[in-house]
Amino acid sequence: MDALLEVREVTKAFDGLVALSGVSLRVRPGQIKALIGPNGAGKTTLFHIIAASLAPTSGDVVFAGRSLVGLPAHRVARLGIARTFQNVQVFPGMTVLEHVLVGLHQQAPASLLSAALRTPALRRAERRLREEAWALVRRLDLEAWAEVPAEVVPFGLLRRVELARALATRPRLLLLDEPGSGLNPAEKQALASELRRARDEGVTVFLVEHDMSMVMELADEVEVLDQGQLIAEGPPAEVQRDPRVVAAYLGEEDGA
Numbered sequence: 121m122d123a124l125l126e127v128r129e130v131t132k133a134f135d136g137l138v139a140l141s142g143v144s145l146r147v148r149p150g151q152i153k154a155l156i157g158p159n160g161a162g163k164t165t166l167f168h169i170i171a172a173s174l175a176p177t178s179g180d181v182v183f184a185g186r187s188l189v190g191l192p193a194h195r196v197a198r199l200g201i202a203r204t205f206q207n208v209q210v211f212p213g214m215t216v217l218e219h220v221l222v223g224l225h226q227q228a229p230a231s232l233l234s235a236a237l238r239t240p241a242l243r244r245a246e247r248r249l250r251e252e253a254w255a256l257v258r259r260l261d262l263e264a265w266a267e268v269p270a271e272v273v274p275f276g277l278l279r280r281v282e283l284a285r286a287l288a289t290r291p292r293l294l295l296l297d298e299p300g301s302g303l304n305p306a307e308k309q310a311l312a313s314e315l316r317r318a319r320d321e322g323v324t325v326f327l328v329e330h331d332m333s334m335v336m337e338l339a340d341e342v343e344v345l346d347q348g349q350l351i352a353e354g355p356p357a358e359v360q361r362d363p364r365v366v367a368a369y370l371g372e373e374d375g376a
């Protein structure tokens with residue numbers, strides 16, 4: 121099947137530093153793909169480029185057949201790419217439910233955002249969105265926290281709030297930068313089953329993850345980035361045995 125996302129020969133230079141060099145990869149619809157690699161390999165930079173919050177120095181990113189390069193990030197989000205961040209990003213002062221509503225509004229018609237038009241139809245539409253928000257909050261087991269401001273929610277749950285907000289946009293592609301980092305084993309299990317469920321519902325998942333046991337159990341396919349270049353690609357068990365991958369991670373330990 122055709123790729124949903126195609127990264128073509130992407131290079132990114134920051135001043136003197138080449139963070140990505142000729143990176144090409146494909147993410148097929150309906151798969152869970154993992155991107156792994158030592159610290160500083162360029163994983164987050166690649167995700168920023170896919171989400172169009174950074175422009176590549178050269179190369180192209182094609183999503184569902186169209187190039188994303190040069191589009192503003194909010195357009196890319198509207199095309200169906202949602203993301204969560206390596207450092208959790210929440211809005212202080214906003215409740216968990218409101219975070220999910222932000223995600224839902226992102227896909228709602230612009231007319232819904234106009235508070236000036238308080239028609240009955242609009243109020244009905246708003247009520248439907250709130251019901252949908254509650255459903256997502258329940259699905260992610262955040263009910264007890266729904267009306268609490270994000271800044272008092274425990275960290276492990278904030279990752280879930282971010283995921284709920286991202287899912288609320290009804291994405292075709294979910295980009296998750298280290299969604300398991302900082303989570304305890306039970307929270308990681310819950311995350312893995314949520315991601316499988318999203319995949320089963322038709323969402324394609326592309327995630328950066330350092331926890332190899334999570335990658336092994338979750339990913340259909342793995343891409344390995346080292347110093348800005350892809351060095352291996354394939355099923356997780358194969359990639360884990362690849363001598364180049366082993367060497368890249370050993371190099372990291374030497375440097376540590």
Ligand SMILES: Nc1ncnc2c1ncn2[C@@H]1O[C@H](COP(=O)(O)OP(=O)(O)OP(=O)(O)O)[C@@H](O)[C@H]1O
Binds near residue numbers: 158159160163164166
């Ligand atoms: N805005 C920036 N300006 C300059 N250099 C940057 C910038 N963003 C990233 N870099 C550099 O690019 C390289 C890749 O960084 P990136 O954050 O993409 O790595 P990563 O694989 O996500 O690492 P980690 O596993 O630690 O999150 C690093 O050397 C980093 O210092």
Ligand SMILES: [Mg+2]
Binds near residue numbers: 163
């Ligand atoms: Mg990173």
